[in-house]
Amino acid sequence: MIVVMIESLGMFLALGEITGKTIDRDALTRGLRADGVGTVLGGIFNTFPYTSFSQNVGLVGITGVRSRWVTIAGGAIMLVLGLLPKMAALVEAVPLVVLGGAGLVMFGMVAATGARILTAVDFKTNQRNLFVVAISVGFGLIPLVAPNFFKNLPHDLQPLLESGILLCALVAVLLNAFFNGVGSAEEAKADAAGVASAAQHV
Numbered sequence: 001m002i003v004v005m006i007e008s009l010g011m012f013l014a015l016g017e018i019t020g021k022t023i024d025r026d027a028l029t030r031g032l033r034a035d036g037v038g039t040v041l042g043g044i045f046n047t048f049p050y051t052s053f054s055q056n057v058g059l060v061g062i063t064g065v066r067s068r069w070v071t072i073a074g075g076a077i078m079l080v081l082g083l084l085p086k087m088a089a090l091v092e093a094v095p096l097v098v099l100g101g102a103g104l105v106m107f108g109m110v111a112a113t114g115a116r117i118l119t120a121v122d123f124k125t126n127q128r129n130l131f132v133v134a135i136s137v138g139f140g141l142i143p144l145v146a147p148n149f150f151k152n153l154p155h156d157l158q159p160l161l162e163s164g165i166l167l168c169a170l171v172a173v174l175l176n177a178f179f180n181g182v183g184s185a186e187e188a189k190a191d192a193a194g195v196a197s198a199a200q201h202v
Helices: 002-019 025-044 055-063 068-082 085-092 096-118 128-145 155-161 164-180 185-200
Strands: none
Touching: 002 025, 002 055, 002 096, 002 164, 055 096, 068 085, 128 164, 155 164
């Protein structure tokens, strides 16, 4: 759930940047609460946790559709299709190259949105932010580049250390606190508002 929360926070901020909506603390709280409810429902029915997925960020960026009612209609359509086995065969008939092309664009949109959000960070006057981003991204790539890097650490930590998202987020928070210090809650809110405002004008 720690990994899910970190990933969801990033997606909420990215969606806010794409849709031009300022994401405040209350909005993040509601989003995480919805993810928590989805996870509880998944546990009740003995399935996987139901959380937000980064593909949706790319889908919003590609289509420009920003209405939540589209999601509700899509869910209703999927429920109906789930009761029609022939429709499952039709969906399965879609060529993998088509799905791969769509996935490539969607994940690319996620990466592009993340890069766009980073343009609001002050890299010119504060060179330490470059170290924070570079080292954090490097740690996040460890599970992909060297899967056995943490094999000698305790087994209980493996689920956390295998997540590039968690490693990147933890290192970014720690390095930012080390280089830039820890300010008050008011300063954090002001900085977040400034970044959100700057991102909307990029």
